[in-house]
Amino acid sequence: MRAIAVTPGAGGPEIVEKPVPEPDTGEALVRTLRVGVDGTDHEVIAGGHGDVPDGEDHLVLGHEAVGVVEDPNGTDLEAGEVVVPTVRRPPNGTNEYFERGEPDMAPEGEYVERGIVGDHGFMAEYFTSPAEYLVSIPEDLAPLGFLVEPISISEKAFEHAYAARSAFEWHPESALVLGNGSLGLLTLAMLEAVHGYDRTYCLGRRDRPDPTIDVIESLGATYVDSRETPVSEVADAYEPMDFVYEATGYAKHAFETIEALAPNGVGALLGVPGPWEFEIDGGTLHEEFVLHNKALIGSVNSHRGHFASAVDTLSQLPAPFLDDLITGVYDIENFEAAFVDDDTTIKTAVEFDRT
Ligand code: NAP
Ligand code: BGC
Ligand code: ZN
Numbered sequence: 001m002r003a004i005a006v007t008p009g010a011g012g013p014e015i016v017e018k019p020v021p022e023p024d025t026g027e028a029l030v031r032t033l034r035v036g037v038d039g040t041d042h043e044v045i046a047g048g049h050g051d052v053p054d055g056e057d058h059l060v061l062g063h064e065a066v067g068v069v070e071d072p073n074g075t076d077l078e079a080g081e082v083v084v085p086t087v088r089r090p091p092n093g094t095n096e097y098f099e100r101g102e103p104d105m106a107p108e109g110e111y112v113e114r115g116i117v118g119d120h121g122f123m124a125e126y127f128t129s130p131a132e133y134l135v136s137i138p139e140d141l142a143p144l145g146f147l148v149e150p151i152s153i154s155e156k157a158f159e160h161a162y163a164a165r166s167a168f169e170w171h172p173e174s175a176l177v178l179g180n181g182s183l184g185l186l187t188l189a190m191l192e193a194v195h196g197y198d199r200t201y202c203l204g205r206r207d208r209p210d211p212t213i214d215v216i217e218s219l220g221a222t223y224v225d226s227r228e229t230p231v232s233e234v235a236d237a238y239e240p241m242d243f244v245y246e247a248t249g250y251a252k253h254a255f256e257t258i259e260a261l262a263p264n265g266v267g268a269l270l271g272v273p274g275p276w277e278f279e280i281d282g283g284t285l286h287e288e289f290v291l292h293n294k295a296l297i298g299s300v301n302s303h304r305g306h307f308a309s310a311v312d313t314l315s316q317l318p319a320p321f322l323d324d325l326i327t328g329v330y331d332i333e334n335f336e337a338a339f340v341d342d343d344t345t346i347k348t349a350v351e352f353d354r355t
Pocket of ligand 3: 038150
């Protein structure tokens, strides 16, 4: 079968031939339909994040997959069921985080991530997975199923951020998303369509005309240009935000988020930046947290429950938004187009099979 893999230093992904995997006991064989591409894939390809499996020289990409059960192999799944795999696996058998269904809370060394760090991903014609890591989705959502994983990332971030505000009456009305990439725009749509925020904003650094600005405005949100209004000035230029969701990977935003927050607000940090030294006013930062009851959380990955919520959320997102978000689905012969990262590209996927 064909798979799309990256070899560190090779410069880009390429097609490799591999045998169709054989499911072990407890595993099912899945025929891949579509696999999405996100900023993390680009970071993995660039060598800034992730790693090949131990003892191997390449990594099969892909962590946002949807497929059809080809061989249930004695598991509870049925042939033909449409499934989405979760991303993390235990490196050596199992551990307490996986046993209690919270692999997303496992510390480094206690997990591998398929298609990202230490384990091959799903960008192949077939993949195997223990049934416990496969989430069933309705058949009619199959073409969009590759969006379940990224939506699940925000389901987790919302859960943790809201939990940090659960000790008092908190009724957020304003939200700012930092970043107009696919994760930022999906999250903006969730805030609008599912969470019912009165006023939403999304920050980018693009000139008009731009497809992401069109998406932001068609959702009814306000576009904020970070070159004109840095995050630290958003509260004065627009309004203080009850909720800020960072999806840029731009490290200064982690600290500037504090200034953008309203009293009692919470910020969720999702970006994965590399090292970058810069100066901050630590005193003001500390004071902002304390005197205004502000909170910041970091959030990575997601568990099965977040995937289940994401399926529900996906079915609530407006169809025109999804049409605008998905700028290209490419078959394996044209897979390179799915990895083009320019201003006309928002969300892409590689299609391995249609049914
Ligand atoms: P992406 O497509 O690269 O999106 C990032 C967006 O942020 C881009 O549109 C970029 O604008 C914008 N941006 C960067 N710096 C900016 C700045 N200073 N001012 C305004 N806009 C800025 O990536 P993605 O897939 O949406 O993911 C977003 C981030 O979340 C990445 O760092 C990714 O690694 C991370 N992530 C984390 C998790 C998790 O579990 N924590 C899950 C998925 C993704 P331009 O395109 O104009 O440059
Ligand atoms: C994936 C997560 C993963 C994170 C860090 C994201 O793009 O969606 O599942 O935990 O990257 O590697
Ligand atoms: Zn991802």
